[in-house]
Amino acid sequence: MDGRPTQKPLELILARNLLTSLSTPAFLVDDEATVVFYNEAAAAVLGRSFEESGAMTAEEWTAAFGPLDRDGEPVKVDRLATTEAIRAGRPAHATFTIRAANGTPRTVEASAFPIVASEEGSSGAMILFWPQPSNGGSA
Amino acid sequence: MKLRVWGARGSVPAPGPHMNRYGGNTSCIELELPNGEMLILDAGTGIRTLGVDLNTSPRINILLTHLHLDHIQGLMFFAPCFRADSTITIWGPASPEASLEDRIARYISAPLSPVEVRELPCSVAFRDAPPTEWELGGATIRAEAVTHRGPTLGYRISDGETTIAYIPDHEPGLGTRLGELEPEWISGYDLAKDADLLIHDCQYADDEYDAHVGWGHSKLGDTLTFAHRVGARRLMLFHHDPLHSDEFLDGLAEEARARWEKLGGDPETVSMGAEGDEIAVRPGVQAVHA
Numbered sequence: 060m061d062g063r064p065t066q067k068p069l070e071l072i073l074a075r076n077l078l079t080s081l082s083t084p085a086f087l088v089d090d091e092a093t094v095v096f097y098n099e100a101a102a103a104v105l106g107r108s109f110e111e112s113g114a115m116t117a118e119e120w121t122a123a124f125g126p127l128d129r130d131g132e133p134v135k136v137d138r139l140a141t142t143e144a145i146r147a148g149r150p151a152h153a154t155f156t157i158r159a160a161n162g163t164p165r166t167v168e169a170s171a172f173p174i175v176a177s178e179e180g181s182s183g184a185m186i187l188f189w190p191q192p193s194n195g196g197s198a
Numbered sequence: 199m200k201l202r203v204w205g206a207r208g209s210v211p212a213p214g215p216h217m218n219r220y221g222g223n224t225s226c227i228e229l230e231l232p233n234g235e236m237l238i239l240d241a242g243t244g245i246r247t248l249g250v251d252l253n254t255s256p257r258i259n260i261l262l263t264h265l266h267l268d269h270i271q272g273l274m275f276f277a278p279c280f281r282a283d284s285t286i287t288i289w290g291p292a293s294p295e296a297s298l299e300d301r302i303a304r305y306i307s308a309p310l311s312p313v314e315v316r317e318l319p320c321s322v323a324f325r326d327a328p329p330t331e332w333e334l335g336g337a338t339i340r341a342e343a344v345t346h347r348g349p350t351l352g353y354r355i356s357d358g359e360t361t362i363a364y365i366p367d368h369e370p371g372l373g374t375r376l377g378e379l380e381p382e383w384i385s386g387y388d389l390a391k392d393a394d395l396l397i398h399d400c401q402y403a404d405d406e407y408d409a410h411v412g413w414g415h416s417k418l419g420d421t422l423t424f425a426h427r428v429g430a431r432r433l434m435l436f437h438h439d440p441l442h443s444d445e446f447l448d449g450l451a452e453e454a455r456a457r458w459e460k461l462g463g464d465p466e467t468v469s470m471g472a473e474g475d476e477i478a479v480r481p482g483v484q485a486v487h488a
Contacts, residue, residue, distance in 0.1 A: 066382045069343040075383060076373030176343075177329070178294070 071095070071183050084167075090136040090181060092117040092136055104167070104190055108135040110123035127164065145173050145183040145184045166191045199337075199360050201395075202228045205244020206471035208366070208401050208415070208437035209268050216443040221473025223247065224268035225366050225437060227397065231335030238262065239353065239364050239397075241288075244473065245272035246407075252278055259334050261327070263366055264288035264350035265301055271400050274306050274313070280454045284320035289341075291349040292326035299324035327351055345369050345385040346414040354389045359481040363393035363430070366437045371420035372412060376427065387428055395479045396430035397471065399437045403450055406439075418454055426461045432479070433458070436471040 066072075071087060075096045078085045084101035088094050094115045102108040105124060113124065117136040128134050134155075136142050144151035150172040156164050168189040173181035205223030213222035224242030231237050238245060238260045245260075249272075249467050256278050278284035279398055290298045302324065303315045309341040315322070327341035340354040343363055352365035363386075370376060370385040381387045401409055407417035415437065416424070425433045435454060438447060447470050455465035469475075 066384065066387045069345065069385055072383055072385050073345065082374055105477075179329075 068176060068182040070174050074174055074185055086186040087183060089183040094120050101188060104188060125157040127158060141171050145171055148173050148181060199357055199362060200230045201477050203471050203473055203475040204228060204248045205242045206436055206438055206473055210440050211243045212440035219444040219472060220438060220447050223473055224271060226272060231337050235335035237334060240269045241273045242268050243272045246275040249277035257285045260288045261353050262288060264291055264348060270302060270305060274311055279318050280321050282319045286320050286322045287325060289325050289327045291351050293349055298326055340390050345372055350358045351464040352386050353387045354404060359477045362479060363390040363396045365389060365398050367414055368399045369414050369416055370424050371416065375421045376420055384427060390428040390430060392429045394481055395432045395434060396425055397434045397436050398425065398436035401437050401439045418450060422454065422457050422461060432467045434469050434471045
């Protein structure tokens, strides 16, 4: 044993299994805000499957999909109120605009909640998108 | 390392004339640590028989995977608990809800028990299994949460030469396809990786599983796939369903060996855990029945 676990915490493994079974677009991020999984419904919103994109750091995610400010520029994940809430161990809900892989902007409502399995803090977060049917965001 | 199986049954004791060869006692395995101390894996009803044979003043560590009754039921009938010269340390999963002692005391207390934990004459300590490796009797122990119902641990025990992984209650295939999943997303992967002996849940035959999805246990196919993915050098099928007779388990073992061979393994490295089995586990090569 090298002392450093290579596998994900059990709660993330179970969360991924759950997300796989959902028809609601959903994402899983780890404790470093890396997107470590999203389901097929989320892939439909983004226009790119997780198998294609693989895990993405917060910076990579922002550059690819946003979220975008009013001028259409990517907003750093660190500056989102949602990120602050998750890092503080609280749930959050927000509406923002993302950009699909084909460049189409989509407005989504997002609910996020931290995944906490020990007193050491969260091991990640689950984020669900509630696409707005009016802008083609339906999954 | 040497080990002895004192109980290989799951869920509930299953005595009877059709269960004699594999045994009816629930999960309990004895390990002899490098320094000669005893390590016990789970305290199902098999631990009662183990305790009867103990005549020396014992210093005992018990690793509990979880607190379902089939893994703790034997504690109250474990003779060393009633000897003042016994020193027993019980390790188990932590919970934010109550201490390990308080949770076990729900069983060893009225009205389920005639004695209370505080009345046990032995010296007993309860410890949450730490999130990092720790040493016991010259062996390195590692515990990690695995997929089951409720807080449940699997254990990896290494003496520097040989490694045993013990995951008796485990459903790693729940909601996923084990054969296609990246290793980092497989529950229990790190615990069992390259183990010289993997002792793993195999409660169900494949055709029984559909009626038990989410119950926290594995079907044979998932057990074999898991063992294959982690590169286990030897596999002991464990936690037999209480409805599975000797004859049924003979058939399941035969099927397991055939399927293991198709996966590229040596069929002789797959065995069905049976009460009374004594095994000397050797590093990197096939283990040998003592």
